[in-house]
Amino acid sequence: MTTFTSPKNAVRRPLRRPFNWRRTIALILLAVAIAVSILPFYWVLRTALSSNGSLAANSANLLPADFNLGAFKRVFGLQSASEAIAEGGSGASINFWQYLWNSLLFSGITTACAVFFSSMAAYAFSRLRWKGRDTVFSLFLATMLVPPIFTALPNFLLIKNLGLLNSMLGLVLPYLFMTPFAIFFMRQFFLNMSREVEEAAMLDGAKHWRIFFQIIMPNAAAPIATLALLTFMGQWNEYFWPLLVGTSEESRVLTVGLGVFKSQSPQGAPDWSGLMAATLVSATPVLILFAIFGKRIVNSIGFNGTK
Amino acid sequence: MTTLTKQPDPGLSARAPRKSRKRGKPSDGFRGIGDLKVALFFIAPAMVGLILFYLVPTIRGIYLSFTEYSILGDPEWIGARNYERIAKDPLFWNALGVTAEYVVINIVLQTALALGLAILMHRVAKSTLIRGALLMPYLMANVIAALLWFWMLDYQIGIINQIIEWTGLPRVAFFGSEQWAIPTQALINTWRHMGYTALLIFAGLQAIPNSVYEAASIDGSKALNTFRRITLPLLRPVLVLVLVVTVIGSFQVFDTVAVTTAGGPVNATRVLQFYIYQRAFNEQDFGYGSALAVILFLILAVVAFIQMKFLRGNQSDLD
Secondary structure (H helix, E strand, O other): OHHHHOHHHHHHOOOOOOOHHHHHHHHHHHHHHHHHHHHHHHHHHHHHOOOHHHHOOOOOOOOOOOOOOHHHHHHOOOOOHHHHHHOOOOOOOOOHHHHHHHHHHHHHHHHHHHHHHHHHHHHHHHOOOOOOHHHHHHHHHHHHHOOHHHHHHHHHHHHHHOOOOOOHHHHHHHHHOOOHHHHHHHHHHHHOOOOHHHHHHHHOOOOHHHHHHHHHHHHOHHHHHHHHHHHHHHHHOOOHHHHHHOOOOOOOOHHHHHHHHHHOOOOOOOOHHHHHHHHHHHHHHHHHHHHHHHHHHHHHOOOOOOO | OOOOOOOOOHHHHHHHHHHHHHHOOOOOOOOOOOOHHHHHHHHHHHHHHHHHHHHHHHHHHHHHOOEEEEOEEEEEEOOOHHHHHHHOOHHHHHHHHHHHHHHHHHHHHHHHHHHHHHHHHHHHOOOHHHHHHHHHHHHOOHHHHHHHHHHHOOOOOOHHHHHHHHOOOOOOOOOOOHHHHHHHHHHHHHHHHHHHHHHHHHHHHHOOOHHHHHHHHHOOOOHHHHHHHHHHHHHHHHHHHHHHHHHHHHHOOOHHHHHOOOOOOOOOOOOHHHHHHHHHHHOOOHHHHHHHHHHHHHHHHHHHHHHHHHOOOOOOOOO
């Protein structure tokens, strides 16, 4: 926010106009956009801290209606069924901790493996010379064009035939080996890496796998971290595949669990505060990552392989 | 995100001398197998993933689309009958129409808003904090965005309807009316993607050299004129890329629909992917579902091809 009036911007602006109102209108519009992006999150928090019974009567109150933590207790299973029903919950238990753990496992395992294997492939596509390299690489790139639903049906059948439905292994398997984007992302970075250190190591007779682990990977720590962040958040938000494959309590992830929570509502009014509390808790890991690595994430947007 | 640009290859020049030194014979460049053995080791895991979860499923998906298959038993070859049934299926045509409506509303709104936002950011505020704030919705799962708006847009006690009532207008059944259901889904998605798309365009704006603007300014070009004659044409490759990516993504809308309206009211939000899901997984009609998926695939391929061809997305006017 402090860059608003910095002289550097004034020079960079294509057309210098002395009228201040233009700038003011621009700032107001930007502020509106930011408000639209951010304020719904406040509304989720406000609802989660309200009690269901008071929501209807205070639907426009900006502060929590009848402040209490019942909704969060309900989400984490700290309320008895009768208490929950009295507060407008369904009384059915939701294994929130289990879903949270499943989401962590699903996102963590797939991110670690996909980033690692994709980096290996990207190394072969950038630092090694071999016949057919570019053809094979375009084959990998082409898979980005295949819509996920198209491969989801046969993949579901494969997982089913392997007897892996409703298991963590079945959930992670299709994401484990690579993502075309990750290969593309890492290759772009490797292509621009200086070759000198690698050359020195080669002269010392180091093998490729040693060069990869001891020179390439440590030097690529920054893009790997960015890629891991993006992959993890993408996996955390994944819904369609876990909906198909992970429908048992043991394999259900948070996004799918939220859908179930929503449909669990008893006749009449939904458990809005409980639902919003669950939503907020589900978003928390991503919010934490964003708070810590916000700059890295923001700067990775617009990555188009030319930088 | 994924423009393909030719990069100088560090391997080209530096490789040959090393080889000859190591093997003690003159290098034959890369006409031979080169590092093939090592390369195979490095791409092996990715190759397994590519074959098992992309190539084989693609072929199997096409095969299944020509079969009758109810998951129990074996798929039975029935030729093009699934496609004939689809051509006469009113629900398919409905799904296609509903999806198209969603894509149009979503893309027009999202692109216009994002372009505006990107220009605003470029002109008055480039701070990471602002960009971060605008990116927030995009980092949330579709499911979360859907639930959040499901609550805010509730007919009875949602805050948005409360505000609408204050302005003197009648309440809107955002999810409950056939007329509003699709625009509502598009609005939710626009909310989630607006900032992200704006950042992509913003990155494109940053890449336009200042000298171009300075030249225009010296020539006395007016702001609107500069935008139309310079900014937009130079931004074209980025805009095309953004359009291709967002259009393809929009055709595959599923999460928000599945969580909120589940295809209803009546058939108002039964978008293509949701219809495929229902046929394949609720009705166990995998052959029919696969045929629908093939059609979705073809639509996406054609749409992407047309966009790239007619908007010349892979050429830049900067060169």
